[in-house]
Amino acid sequence: MVEVLLVEDDPGDVLMTQEAFADYKVANRLTVVSDGESAMAYLRKEGAHAGAPTPDLILLDLNLPRMDGREVLAELKEDPDLRRVPVVVLTTSDAEEDIMRSYNLHANAYVTKPVDFERFIEVVRQIDDFFVSVVRLPRR
Template identity: 55%
Template sequence: MTGQTSCEPVDILLVEDNPGDVRLTKEAFTGARINNTMHVVTDGEAALDFLHQRGEHESAPRPKLVLLDLNLPKVDGLEVLEAVKDDPDLTSIPVIILTSSEAEEDIVRSYELHTNAYLTKPINPDEFMELVRSFEQFWFTLVRLPDPVE
């Protein structure tokens, strides 16, 4: 069973304020088998604007998936997650926490707010790239995601 059968690019929203992690994530997805378009915002407020197509993001596409860091400026990742999962128009978008936090309270709270997965970023860049590639293979090859509602 294959999740993605279309040649259409998959829109991914990466919410990450660390430029090094943005670069590594983009590099890992560049070699991916799935045609994707990575959209990057660097704070939680911009993430919510992107998802709600407000302000400078009014023409933003609806992402198939959100990769969300927890430690963000303006609006933190848990607040973004809660806002997405509480919004009937956004709740079907999978949100994957991709963070350096290994704190049990962050893990528990993320799942209480209905994250689809919680991934801790490895410190080693090669391990980080492997994590992102494994994630890509699972979410875009095996998992069937809903088509965006227009």
């Protein structure tokens, strides 16, 4: 089973991502947190997340409350226990500055969320398929 952590504050995007995973791959487990601080607590197994598994893949929005995605990306890529976890930035921003900054912070991919529902589902499925079926992920 592949553990995927979705860090997303938009309930509509969470629902569409959950639908894409549910319809496409039953072997994956998708966990959702809605802000950057919760993401770091989950990744560091703090508080209520003490027993949380280390994800095999992180889908990270940039525009998050409490701690934005750029800060999350910077912190997790500096952490020797977390830096190998692949991170796909999945965001509405197509700003060149956000793209460059994300890659400078060692994001593994940058994907702009499609506005169209069907296209959004297809993009999430392609990300999932690539990181589950094509790429060999490091062991946890």
